[in-house]
Amino acid sequence: KRASLAVKGIMVDGDWVDDPSGVKNESRDHFxxxxxxxxxxxxxxxxxxxxxxxxxxxxxxxxxxxxxxxRDAVWGCGENKSPGPDGFTFEFF
Known part of the structure; x- marks a missing residue:
């Protein structure tokens, strides 16, 4: 699975770069x-x-x-919001 997530190459100015060090350098330069x-x-x-x-x-x-x-504060919380620091959503409580 890890291999399927890897970036095999990128297009730079119309040229395909698939050399790992080239991909790394071009990505770094871009960002x-x-x-x-x-x-x-x-x-x-x-x-x-x-x-x-x-x-x-x-x-x-x-x-x-x-x-x-x-009551307004509790009812105003969405049930499907992202979990808090404890990992539980408001819906759990």
Whole structure:
């Protein structure tokens, strides 16, 4: 099975490369060029993010959690989502 998953060759500029070292080098060169640092600045956001809660936000965070909030959070979880760190999906629970 492992052999069937191996890359036997790749097309480079219209030429078929099937030498293992050539495939390796061409693949590395391709991904090196794709993921290199673009070196461009995308600008800065002219916005200061608040690092403190407003008094209303702090008060809301200190309120007790209601049963409705818990129910909405639990029922809002999809059953077929990817498993958590324990390996179980929400459907299991």
């Amino acid at each position: 090196d060029s794709r993921f290199q640092d673009p070196g461009t600045c995308h600008g800065k956001l002219n916005f200061t993010f608040p690092n403190r809660f407003t008094s209303d936000q702090a008060t809301e965070l200190e309120n007790p959690i209601s049963k409705d909030e818990i």
